[in-house]
Amino acid sequence: MSVNGKAEVKRLFIGAGCNRIVNNVSWGACGLVSFGAQHAVAIFSPKSAQILTTLPGHKATVNCTHWLPSTKFAFKAKHLQQHYLLSGDADGVIILWELSLADNKWRHVLQLPRSHKKGITCINGFMVSPSDAIFATSSSDGTVCIWDAVFPFSSSGGDCKLSCLETLIVGSRPMVTLSLAQLPGNTGHIVLAMGGLDNKIYLYCGERTGKFVHACELKGHTDWIRSLDFSLPVSSGEADSVLLVSSSQDKGIRIWKLTLRGSLANTEGTYRRSEISLASYIEGPVFVAGSFSYQISLESLLIGHEDWVYSVQWQPPSMAAEEGFGFYQPQSVLSASMDKTMMIWQPERKTGIWMNVVTVGELSHCALGFYGGHWSSDADSILAHGYGGSFHMWRNVGCSTDNWQPQKVPSGHFAAVADIAWARHGEYMLSVSHDQTTRIFAPWHNQEPHSDGGFWNEIARPQVHGHDINCAAIIQGKGNHCFVSGAEEKVARVFEAPLSFLKTLHHAISEQSSFPEDLQADVQVLGANMSALGLSQKPIYVNATHEISDNVGNDGLDTLESVPDAVPVVLTEPPIEDQLAWHTLWPESHKLYGHGNELFSVCCDHEGKLVASSCPVSNSSGNMVMASRFMESCW
Known part of the structure; x- marks a missing residue:
């Protein structure tokens, strides 16, 4: 609030994708x-x-x-x-x-x-x-x-x-x-x-x-x-x-x-x-x-x-x-x-x-x-x-x-943004879109120390899907960042942040160079690989790969012999498009079944332990009604 009692609004960030037309730029x-x-x-x-x-x-x-x-x-x-x-x-x-x-x-x-x-x-x-x-x-x-x-x-x-x-x-x-x-x-x-x-x-x-x-x-x-x-x-x-x-x-x-x-x-x-x-x-x-x-x-x-x-x-x-x-x-x-x-x-x-x-x-x-x-x-x-x-x-x-x-270049969704959700402690914003991606935007404080809060950037693309994504909600997991998303399919999918993202987020929002050892010991997933059909994202485990570096920028990517496709890394500066599209995926931990049609809305309670999801169904009179399911999110 300002001194005179009126609210002040300041624009901090705009994210948008380019229309895919030849003479557009x-x-x-x-x-x-x-x-x-x-x-x-x-x-x-x-x-x-x-x-x-x-x-x-x-x-x-x-x-x-x-x-x-x-x-x-x-x-x-x-x-x-x-x-x-x-x-x-x-x-x-x-x-x-x-x-x-x-x-x-x-x-x-x-x-x-x-x-x-x-x-x-x-x-x-x-x-x-x-x-x-x-x-x-x-x-x-x-x-x-x-x-x-x-x-x-x-x-x-x-x-x-x-x-x-x-x-x-x-x-x-x-x-x-x-x-x-x-x-x-x-x-x-x-x-x-x-x-x-x-x-x-x-x-x-x-x-x-x-x-x-x-x-x-x-x-x-x-x-x-x-x-x-x-x-x-x-x-x-x-x-x-x-x-x-x-x-x-x-x-x-x-x-x-x-x-x-x-x-x-x-x-x-x-x-x-x-x-x-x-x-x-x-x-x-x-x-x-x-x-x-x-x-x-x-x-x-x-x-x-x-x-x-x-x-x-x-x-x-x-x-x-x-x-x-x-x-x-x-x-x-x-x-x-x-x-x-x-x-x-x-x-x-x-x-x-x-x-x-x-x-x-x-x-x-x-x-x-x-x-x-x-x-x-x-x-x-x-x-x-x-x-x-x-x-x-x-x-x-x-x-x-x-x-x-x-x-570095700006990025964003190139189709309609269907839903957004804040992290439980406000560190970042998660958005889903009909361009079939989920993106995470956060202020990178170490990028411009003199700027107010640092420039905002897309720091991860946790989900690249084969269907238009309609909704998402941040939930409480095993002391980790988790979200559930729903798309033009009958399944709600749960994703859990890997270790590479946690360390990247630590670089972005904190001036401290050391990463909490207890959290590093609890999280054994380093990143994720995309399946051939573009639906499920399989985890890459820390003990199945080489030790990753804590100081990898945009100049080079670590190579993992056992993982020929994805190369999850810890980023010390905002990622470029190639890294976002393939190397910042989150693994999918659960699929939630039960709906008979596509999902278009999910939400969770204030504690992040209960998730409600809804989809359209047809009753005998031909009108559309809602069907909801509640699931415990402490997996």
Whole structure:
């Protein structure tokens, strides 16, 4: 209670998972990451690994977000005080948000005029000037809209002016990826690349006022186009070309080169190429934009992924080399695939042949592939989001050579949270969800000593199930942490905390380094293994394994010869996704039978010794009534 007698409420933690949609995540030039979390837009800081806020406003699932400016234009946005974010949902609604860096406050600017009748599939654009932007939106209704936005110069006031420049009808096969760029040569023309549910890349050219016309088609991929990204102008004496990278469900990545041939008024205009490489001999079509013509050639074909390549992105330019136009476009591409890996591709200095130079990823069986990959503005961090709504981030901590190490990221449920329960002494919070997981969140006091109570993190995922979990209750066990959960099945399951979790919790909430020896002697279960069907979790006993270390961080995992799958460890810092998904399971100690239908509610008495569970049943009149069972929980 405050001095004046009024209650004060302070937000300490937000947990949320990412919607598993390809274009859902965007990394802004302001250093923040946006993503859709069900019907809300969530914002998290990679530096603190915490979700800062959520932006409510959408009434349907958020499909995609895009920052203006994004990390690609961070070198131009160092002095901007207002950054803008676009978000589109499954109903075709697009909302524009404003972030003021001066006070870190968000503002709902406007909702775009309803131009799409179905869900938004992609948003892409760039800042033409600090107060002017152009962006394109695509939808599953078969249309692509091109927009112009004029922003106020300061946060003191003013309205954003937004207009639709063009609406392109692309037919019955909708576009799922877009990329916008300015054509090289300072011609004032803009090129729009789009791809979707066929094997072609479509190029449209237009001006700042609109008038976009079909220029040409690029053929080569043999399956759906999943991602497109233009580089900034590549300088070879002058900025006469841009590169377009494309990825497809054919597992391949292609790099295309758009080169300015010259003005049509100049009859002697030739195709200027300062250096001819083996990769530049395959020439594509020539298209005209205004009074200029451009040659397209296939620069390289990148083969290395073993599954669909959902995302490709050029490394953001930097101001490190003051060449030509004041920035340097690195020849480096990041790709993310459903084969559970991200790769960085670069050309060799001598031959110019593009090679895979870095591979990172969750190679274990607990990952189900990546939906997108993103660079930080300084290119020393890369971020992926996966099928399970999780984030994965790596940071290059090497000096002379690359050394990419996994980093902490926020986490949470990616489906509806059905129930939450506090530990009996308030050390942590347990939540269950229809994403078929049970998660434990707790403040990690040793992580940030200067912060109020420490940052909250997910410290364990005790149950990974094969059914949607509806309910949970913390109960009293043998002097240990226990809970009972009910799911879309007829069985209530009881779980007991293993020794690895108890020691991890001790590190998180206590400044003392020693662990109580009496509790260590009583608890003989070290961790748990998941069964093949994903229902029961079998215990791993201490006397059946090697002695575990009390100082295992995220850099390494202990190996246990007798347990080839799970590796329960004691964590001295918040775990990363791979550890959470497989190495922090709790063993299942009991199954409680008796119900005839799925469970949807459980609770316990204040002493934690009695559990009540309920399920729906049908009586003779067809109405739903409740059936409850009471069980002693002192097993």
